[in-house]
Amino acid sequence: MKTMTLPKCIKKHAFAISLVAFMALAGCAETRNPEMLVKPKNHLVGVDRGAEGGNDSLRGGVNAFIWRGALDTLSFMPLASADAVGGVLLTDWYVPPTTKEERFKIAVYVLDRRLRSDALRVSIFRQVHLSRNSCGEDGWEDTPVAGETVSDITARILERARQLRAHNL
Structure with missing residues (x-):
C-alpha cells in the first residue's frame, strides 16, 4: 500500500480544499441591501409603531x-x-x-x-x-x-x- 506524503496529498486535493475555503469565506460576506433588512415588529399589533408614524390607532396600551x-x-x-x-x-x-x-x-x-x-x-x-x-x-x-x-x-x-x-x- 502506497502512502502519500503531506505535500502530495495537498496537491491531489488542492481543488477540493480551495473550494471549501472559498465557500467558507463567501459565507462571511454580508450585503447591506435595505430591502432585505427586517423591520422590527410590535409584539401586540404586528407593526412597527415608530417607523411607520402617523396612524395612532395602531398603538397599543391603555389610558x-x-x-x-x-x-x-x-x-x-x-x-x-x-x-x-x-x-x-x-x-x-x-x-x-x-x-x-x-x-x-x-x-x-x-x-x-x-x-x-x-x-x-x-x-x-x-x-x-x-x-x-x-x-x-x-x-x-x-x-x-x-x-x-x-x-x-x-x-x-x-x-x-x-x-x-x-x-x-
Missing part, C-alpha cells in the same frame, strides 16, 4: 390616567394581577374589617387610550361565608353585589383619573 386611577382607588385591596399593557387589573379576595362574613374581588378592564367613561369596565364579585353548607363544611357562596356598588367604584376610578390628568397639565 395611563385611568390605569393609575384604578390602582390608586383599589390600593386598599391586595392585587392578584396587574397588566398595564393589556389594561387588566385583578384584586385578590378582600375581607372588610367590619364584616368578616363577606369578601370581595374586583376586576378592572381599561379598554381604550382615551379618558372616557366607556373606556372602563368594572366587575365586582361578592361571596358570603357559610358556617355550614349542605355537605356540613364551611365555605363561601357567591352572592350578588348591590347595584350601585359597581357604578360607585367606576365613578371613583374615573374621578381619580381626572384628578391625575388635571395635575399633569
